[in-house]
Amino acid sequence: MSENEKRDLKEKNLNQNNAVSQKHLRHFLDIENLPKSLILDILDLAESFAGVSGQPVKKVPLLRGKTIINLFFEASTRTRTTFELAAKRLSADFLNINIDFSATKKGETLLDTLRNLEAMHCDMFIVRHPSSGAAEFISKNVSQNTSVINAGDGRHAHPTQAMLDIFTIRKYFPDFTKIKIAIVGDILHSRVARSLMHALRILEVPDVRVIGPKTLLPKGIEHMGVTSYVNMDEGIKDCNVVIMLRLQNERMDSSFIPDEHEYYNLYGFTPKRLGMIAKNGIVMHPGPVNRGVEISSEVADGDRSVILQQVSNGIAVRMAILSLSMQP
């Protein structure tokens, strides 16, 4: 294939991606290609929605008459409910589809499930799926008036989580260009980590570190603009933000790490390690938290932890994303 053809193919690919026009999103699939200004706009809009949750009547009529479907092919509590609350606070009609009991279990293909739901005239799908690229696949197969929001696809992306994380970080550190951030744990399998790495790169955070055992750090992760550390004490030193990732139990069964005990010793966020980060540093976790595996209860419940604020912020950030992505 000649250089020209390669370039044409690349351009074609790019054009198919999250077509972003000004302050309106066609879909919200990943963060990689979002302009910095748009990310900041979303954060600002989320800021204005943050007040809604505190009002006696927690609703604004922005999406009245619109139908949103939560299409979750994988278990979730936080993400599913905060999307539901966000949609309802925007006055949309909202449906949760529980895929465990529905058609794909009976052999229906993903595409058929989608077409059937679309025939019911919904305006937006919020999708979580165990396969990387699922949200993008769905977005290519919906009609022109339907938007797709990625609520997590395989190991690929979890862009709304990354947005709420940076929203939370901005509350404490308004200038992204002056902070050090570490992401700790199972980077290999983490869609949150991938989306965060893109977001932090776009926001020009000068020092982003990923920390974990070599088995859970993808080879060549430096291509994503981060520095990798196997030693946690070195990695978190003087960091302003430390984001802990959940360690799934099955990682022990498939020889990624020996056992929980050793993992906690090497990568558990203990009060002692809290003393190593910057004095104004905060601790984050996308949840659900494995107490005593990746983080001690003292740290998770301590005054430097912003884990529950992340959850609350999730509603406002998702309101912003839903309202920007809804087709007029």
Next chain:
Amino acid sequence: MNDLIIKSGNLVNPGGEFSGVHDIYIKDGVIIGIDEDNKKLNSPIIIEAENCIVCPGLVDLSVRFREPGLEKEATVASESKAAVSSGVTTVCYMPDTQPVIDTPAQIKLVEEIFNNIGICKVKVLAALTKGLDGNKLSSMVELRESGAVALTNCLNPIRDSLVLRRAMEYAAGQDITIFYQPQNNYLANNGCAHEGKISNKLGLPGIPSEAESVAVAEAILLMKLTGVKLHLCRISCAESVELIKNAQLLNLPLTCDVAIHQLFFDENSITNFNSDFHVMPPFRTEEDLAALQKAISEETINSICSDHQPHNKDAKQAPFSDTQHGVSTIEILLPLLMELVDLKIIDINTAIAKVTINPANTLGIEAGVIKKGSAADLCIFRRKEWLFDDKQILSSGKNNPFIGKTFNTQVEKTICNGKIVYEKR
């Protein structure tokens, strides 16, 4: 059957003594002479091949036409037409059909399907282990006597190295060639993309190059131990090439092939989760691509095949990792090969050898050469620009990443056993 004279074609015939402009005389399906009009022909059809290249019919080392068992994907009838449109006259049939080709009856069945359709020839590769289960050896000698040209386990793993050793030992004793597709399944770990910068970014489960090269190293060491004739299939990475090259320096009877699509793309092709680029082994790095291109210009990789795998639309309509791997490219095998010539990666003689005489020699069959007395399997093609668009696809599988590409090589006629089986419309 009419007798034929192919006049004034420019022969590219790396396995034979004749090359350059010659006339070919064909009677009863056999080449009876080159440039010698011995007047034996009976009102022959004259094919004017001036300004055309004439080469031996192509021998494709790996195809899946899906019959029996997966006719919803493709059939021998549909795929044979696609094959001859690219000058292919002999195809090696992979045994991973449903049921698996591991008995003489299955071989006969496939041969019969091809005979009934009568467009191109088939050589069956039978299963190396029963049901391709990777555990129990198939009845190798019985399969060979029934027509199997070699044995393979396709992409199905032989996890136990002892089984692989025994299979090689037994085959060596019977002078049977093993086609082995090297992949250590533990290291491949259900991945679907090359483990590298793109799989990292997309969050796709990765397959490291070492899943292949470790298996190549193991196969070469066991080959030395057992003395088997070994052909390694679908090589994809630089380390494998290096290992194979070194083994060949020791004069081991080792050959290998590469799939044509592996000579055009690298891992960057899957950016955006385009499932048409989901292949096995996966597209690897720019460096690997360069190493493969270099290895075909030398003798290290002696054959190029289509690795033709047609799928129906549903098979590619899902998130990337949930789609079937494989591309359907047999009908552009020759145009792609000639593109490599145009890109000066390989010269035309070497290119044609990789799809004719070399694979025929690996299989130990009479094919892939234009000479007096051999079957008249020929391809006549012209250097002419044409657009490969989706309306022209003959294969049932539209899973072809080259759709929309302009080629400079167009097949005019394909002749199999002296019969014109393809003519450009």
